[in-house]
Amino acid sequence: MLEKIQFINYKCFEDATIPLREITIAVGKNNAGKSTMIEGLRLIALAIKSGKKHNYKDLPPIFQQRNKKSKKLNLDSLKIDLRTVSHFYKEDIISKIIGYFNDKNKIEIYISDDVAYACYYDKSGRNIKSANKFLVSSFSRVEILPQIGLIKEEERQLAGSTIVNGRDTYLSSRHFRNEILDEKTKDITVYEEFCQLAEQTWQGLKVKELIAPSRGFIGDSTPPIQLMIEADRFTSEIGYMGSGLQMWLQIIWFICKSAESETVILDEPDVYMHPDLQRSLVKIVKNRFKQVIIASHSVEILSEVNPENVLMIDKSKQTMKFSSDIISVQNTLEDLGSSQNITLLRIANSKKCIFVENSSDLKILNKIYEKCYPENNDSLLTLPFVELKGASNLPQAFGLSKLFAGETKGSIQVKCILDRDYFPQTWLDKKIFEAKDADLNLKFWNKKEIENYFLIPKVLFAISGMENEIIFYQYLDKKIDENFKDEVADSLSTKLKELNSKWDIVKANSEARKIRDKSWNTLEEKLSIIGGKKALTMIRAWFQSEFKRSCSIDDIIKNAQKEDFDKEIIEMIEWLRE
Structure with missing residues (x-):
C-alpha cells in the first residue's frame, strides 16, 4: 500500500510530504492543498495502470535524468492542464510527484508544461525498464473514485474500446450502464456483488434487471441499455431515479469493481449523500480494502475513525501530521469553521x-x-x-x-x-x-x-525464551514477593485509613495485612492484587537485563492467543460493544 506521497514544485507544494496510513481522512481549509493531494494520487493511480503496458522509453532530456526508462502518461482523461502545475507558475522548472510504497516499490512522475512521464523502481531501487519487470515487481493496485455526476436518462451500447478508455474518468457517469453490462458479460460475480451490496445498503432497494439491447438494430434505432431499479415498491429505470440514489449506486459500483485493489481513494464523497450513508460508506470501505484514503470535512465520516487517522493538510508545511487525540480533531474542525461537536455526534450515533x-x-x-x-x-x-x-x-x-x-x-x-x-x-x-x-x-x-490482565505467566514465559517453565514461574514468584509484598500492604493500609478516618495507623496496617495475606497464596492471586503498571515496568527491566528481550504490552499481545487472556477482559470488550 502507499506509505507516503511527495510533491516537489507541484502547484501549491514547493516540497511537501504527505504520510498515509491504512485509514487516512485528509482535512484542510479551502486552498490548503487537499485537491492537489488528490490530483497527485490520481496521477499515481494512472501511472500504475500505465506501467503494465509495453513501449517503455528513455526519459526525455528535458527532465535532466540520464539512463532512466519511463512511460509517457496520457492525461487527457484527467483533464489536468500541465501549463499550470509548476509551483507559483515558475517557468523552466520540473515538477515531480513521488509515490512511496510500504514494500519499497516507488514511482516518480516527472512533469513539464506539456508532458508527464512515470519512472518505476523495484524493491531494490532498480529502475524498471519493461512491462514484464513491472508486473514481476507487484505494484499494489490503487483505485480512485472518478468525478461522478448524474446518470444519462438514456445510454446506448458503446464499443468495448470506448468503455475501457472511459473507465475511471469523468466519463464514468455517462458510461455507467455500459460499464456494468461490459463487466457482467466478462464476470457476472462482480455484477451480483453490486446488486447485493446496493440492496444491503439502501433500504427498500432492489436491482431488478439489466436489460441489454437486442441484436439486429442499427445506429440510432438501437434501444438503450436499461437498469431497472425498485425503490420503496416503485420500479423505474435508473435514469429517472433521484440524484442521491444515482450517486450512491455509482459509488457502490466503484467499490465492487475495485475489489482486487489494495488502496481506494474517495474525494469528498460526503457531498453526494445523507449522513447515514456517509457513515455506512466508511464502514464498507474499511471492511473491504487494506488502505482507504478519503478527503473530507464531514463530521459524520470523522466520527467513524480513530483520531490517529485524521490528517491535516497544510500547504505551508513540509511534512503533514496526523491528529493525536479527539481534542485535536475537534480543534481541527473548529479551525475549519465547523460548530459540530464530534463527541456528541458519536454519542448520538452509537x-x-x-x-x-x-x-x-x-x-x-x-x-x-x-x-x-x-x-x-x-x-x-x-x-x-x-x-x-x-x-x-x-x-x-x-x-x-x-x-x-x-x-x-x-x-x-x-x-x-x-x-x-x-x-x-x-x-x-x-x-x-x-x-x-x-x-x-x-x-x-x-x-x-x-x-494486571497482561501479567500472563504462560505468555511471559514464552517471551523470556527460558526452557523450563516451572523454574521461570518460580523466578517470577520470587520477583513479585521481593518487589510488591510490602507495597501491597502499605497501599491497602493507606486506602483503609482514607475510608475510615477514625482508625489509627496500627489498626489500618493490621487490617491491610490480613487482606493481603488472604490474597497471597498463589502466583495468580498475587498477580491480581499487585499494581499492574509497576509490575509491567519491573518485568520489562528484568527481561531486558536478564533475557535481552523486550516485554511491553504490545509484545505480550503479539505473543498471546485469545484463550490466553482472562475471560473477564474479553467479556468486558463485548459489554462495551453491546
Missing part, C-alpha cells in the same frame, strides 16, 4: 457514552480486540468516551447519566468501567448500588487495574 479511568485504557482494550477479532474492522476507539480519572470523580458520571436518561428517555446507555484499586468490596458494592439509581451501568475490574 446511542451510548462510556466512562473510563483513562483514555489509555480504551486503547489497550482496542489492541486486545484487534488481536482477538481480526475479522472485525471496527474499533473501540470510535466509541464516545469520557476520562473519569478515578473513582473519586464518580459523581460526575452519575450526573451526566441522569441527564442522558432524562433527556433521551433512556435511549442512550451510559456505561462505566474503573480500576478496582485497593477499595474494599463493601465500598465497591455501595457505588454500584448508587450507580443504578443514576441509570449508570457501573463495573469495576476484579483485578487491581487493567494492566
Whole structure:
C-alpha cells in the first residue's frame, strides 16, 4: 500500500510530504492543498495502470535524468492542464510527484508544461525498464473514485474500446450502464456483488434487471441499455431515479469493481449523500480494502475513525501530521469553521457514552480486540468516551447519566468501567448500588487495574525464551514477593485509613495485612492484587537485563492467543460493544 506521497514544485507544494496510513481522512481549509493531494494520487493511480503496458522509453532530456526508462502518461482523461502545475507558475522548472510504497516499490512522475512521464523502481531501487519487470515487481493496485455526476436518462451500447478508455474518468457517469453490462458479460460475480451490496445498503432497494439491447438494430434505432431499479415498491429505470440514489449506486459500483485493489481513494464523497450513508460508506470501505484514503470535512465520516487517522493538510508545511487525540480533531474542525461537536455526534450515533479511568485504557482494550477479532474492522476507539480519572470523580458520571436518561428517555446507555484499586468490596458494592439509581451501568475490574490482565505467566514465559517453565514461574514468584509484598500492604493500609478516618495507623496496617495475606497464596492471586503498571515496568527491566528481550504490552499481545487472556477482559470488550 502507499506509505507516503511527495510533491516537489507541484502547484501549491514547493516540497511537501504527505504520510498515509491504512485509514487516512485528509482535512484542510479551502486552498490548503487537499485537491492537489488528490490530483497527485490520481496521477499515481494512472501511472500504475500505465506501467503494465509495453513501449517503455528513455526519459526525455528535458527532465535532466540520464539512463532512466519511463512511460509517457496520457492525461487527457484527467483533464489536468500541465501549463499550470509548476509551483507559483515558475517557468523552466520540473515538477515531480513521488509515490512511496510500504514494500519499497516507488514511482516518480516527472512533469513539464506539456508532458508527464512515470519512472518505476523495484524493491531494490532498480529502475524498471519493461512491462514484464513491472508486473514481476507487484505494484499494489490503487483505485480512485472518478468525478461522478448524474446518470444519462438514456445510454446506448458503446464499443468495448470506448468503455475501457472511459473507465475511471469523468466519463464514468455517462458510461455507467455500459460499464456494468461490459463487466457482467466478462464476470457476472462482480455484477451480483453490486446488486447485493446496493440492496444491503439502501433500504427498500432492489436491482431488478439489466436489460441489454437486442441484436439486429442499427445506429440510432438501437434501444438503450436499461437498469431497472425498485425503490420503496416503485420500479423505474435508473435514469429517472433521484440524484442521491444515482450517486450512491455509482459509488457502490466503484467499490465492487475495485475489489482486487489494495488502496481506494474517495474525494469528498460526503457531498453526494445523507449522513447515514456517509457513515455506512466508511464502514464498507474499511471492511473491504487494506488502505482507504478519503478527503473530507464531514463530521459524520470523522466520527467513524480513530483520531490517529485524521490528517491535516497544510500547504505551508513540509511534512503533514496526523491528529493525536479527539481534542485535536475537534480543534481541527473548529479551525475549519465547523460548530459540530464530534463527541456528541458519536454519542448520538452509537446511542451510548462510556466512562473510563483513562483514555489509555480504551486503547489497550482496542489492541486486545484487534488481536482477538481480526475479522472485525471496527474499533473501540470510535466509541464516545469520557476520562473519569478515578473513582473519586464518580459523581460526575452519575450526573451526566441522569441527564442522558432524562433527556433521551433512556435511549442512550451510559456505561462505566474503573480500576478496582485497593477499595474494599463493601465500598465497591455501595457505588454500584448508587450507580443504578443514576441509570449508570457501573463495573469495576476484579483485578487491581487493567494492566494486571497482561501479567500472563504462560505468555511471559514464552517471551523470556527460558526452557523450563516451572523454574521461570518460580523466578517470577520470587520477583513479585521481593518487589510488591510490602507495597501491597502499605497501599491497602493507606486506602483503609482514607475510608475510615477514625482508625489509627496500627489498626489500618493490621487490617491491610490480613487482606493481603488472604490474597497471597498463589502466583495468580498475587498477580491480581499487585499494581499492574509497576509490575509491567519491573518485568520489562528484568527481561531486558536478564533475557535481552523486550516485554511491553504490545509484545505480550503479539505473543498471546485469545484463550490466553482472562475471560473477564474479553467479556468486558463485548459489554462495551453491546
